[in-house]
Amino acid sequence: xxxxxxxxxxxxxxxxxxxxxxxxxxxxxxxxxxxxxxxxxxxxxxxxxxxxxxxxxxxxxxxxxxxxxxxxxxxxxxxxxxxxxxxxxxxxxxxxxxxxxxxxxxxxxxxxxxxxxxxxxxxxxxxxxxxxxxxxxxxxxxxxxxxxxxxxxxxxxxxxxxxxxxxxxxxxxxxxxxxxxxxxxxxxxxxxxxxxxxxxxxxxxxxxxxxxxxxxxxxxxxxxxxxxxxxxxxxxxxxxxxxxxxxxxxxxxxxxxxxxxxxxxxxxxxxxxxxxxxxxxxxxxxxxxxxxxxxxxxxxxxxxxxxx
Numbered sequence: 001x002x003x004x005x006x007x008x009x010x011x012x013x014x015x016x017x018x019x020x021x022x023x024x025x026x027x028x029x030x031x032x033x034x035x036x037x038x039x040x041x042x043x044x045x046x047x048x049x050x051x052x053x054x055x056x057x058x059x060x061x062x063x064x065x066x067x068x069x070x071x072x073x074x075x076x077x078x079x080x081x082x083x084x085x086x087x088x089x090x091x092x093x094x095x096x097x098x099x100x101x102x103x104x105x106x107x108x109x110x111x112x113x114x115x116x117x118x119x120x121x122x123x124x125x126x127x128x129x130x131x132x133x134x135x136x137x138x139x140x141x142x143x144x145x146x147x148x149x150x151x152x153x154x155x156x157x158x159x160x161x162x163x164x165x166x167x168x169x170x171x172x173x174x175x176x177x178x179x180x181x182x183x184x185x186x187x188x189x190x191x192x193x194x195x196x197x198x199x200x201x202x203x204x205x206x207x208x209x210x211x212x213x214x215x216x217x218x219x220x221x222x223x224x225x226x227x228x229x230x231x232x233x234x235x236x237x238x239x240x241x242x243x244x245x246x247x248x249x250x251x252x253x254x255x256x257x258x259x260x261x262x263x264x265x266x267x268x269x270x271x272x273x274x275x276x277x278x279x280x281x282x283x284x285x286x287x288x289x290x291x292x293x294x295x296x297x298x299x300x301x302x303x304x305x306x307x308x
Contacts, residue, residue, distance in 0.1 A: 164195025
């Protein structure tokens with residue numbers, strides 16, 4: 001008979017529920033023309049992570065790896081600039097591992113994101129919307145200089161793409177049985193596309209990696225085109241074969257379609273990636289195209305994208 005100690009050790013902790021998200025086939029949105037080409041479009045449901053987004057992976061990785069190296073210890077204060085998902089994920093990971101979390105975010109991000117961060121016990125500092133993420137990043141760096149805590153810096157922290165190199169990429173390869181031909185991802189910090197590309201290219205250099213960026217004038221949470229001086233240091237341009245642009249209107253309309261036609265309630269950046277995935281699917285034949293469904297749609301309800 002198992003002792004109580006053995007029974008307790010057999011249960012999962014919340015950290016063990018990060019990753020191994022479902023990879024699902026889209027049934028209706030691709031349409032007859034894409035299906036007739038022999039193409040399959042698959043979405044990786046990162047909203048199934050415990051804090052609701054793909055950012056759970058690098059958030060846990062950045063804290064755990066820093067702790068393993070002896071750079072931080074439970075009770076310390078951690079700092080990060082975020083547009084939302086990374087902040088929510090870090091707030092969860094900090095609560096899970098016993099850290100204090102200070103998050104700096106532009107004031108124009110959705111109310112749901114602020115509330116989620118606060119629910120996990122994080123301190124939230126809002127910066128002027130006109131300064132965008134650039135101002136939030138500068139402010140977070142200033143807080144570290146003032147001794148307020150340690151900046152994790154998802155934009156230059158190699159433990160960000162490492163999480164995707166070690167988990168997301170292998171999962172996609174495994175679940176497509178090595179048949180993936182194209183990978184599409186929104187580009188924000190670029191950690192997802194850099195890490196996944198590194199793994200997939202090591203398995204098959206012919207796999208095409210496509211990044212989604214916003215068209216001129218579009219504002220899509222989670223998709224960014226950075227000014228050169230703010231380009232994330234983790235970004236490796238040679239890991240991306242092609243960059244495609246998507247408008248805010250296209251992404252928002254696709255988010256509504258994904259919920260109504262596929263039963264996938266996702267965020268706007270995920271829908272933007274699907275717009276690009278479908279664009280690719282109309283150009284090729286007998287392809288297996290995977291895109292990242294970055295997060296869930298419930299954290300965008302207050303934005304009006306999903307009208308009642």
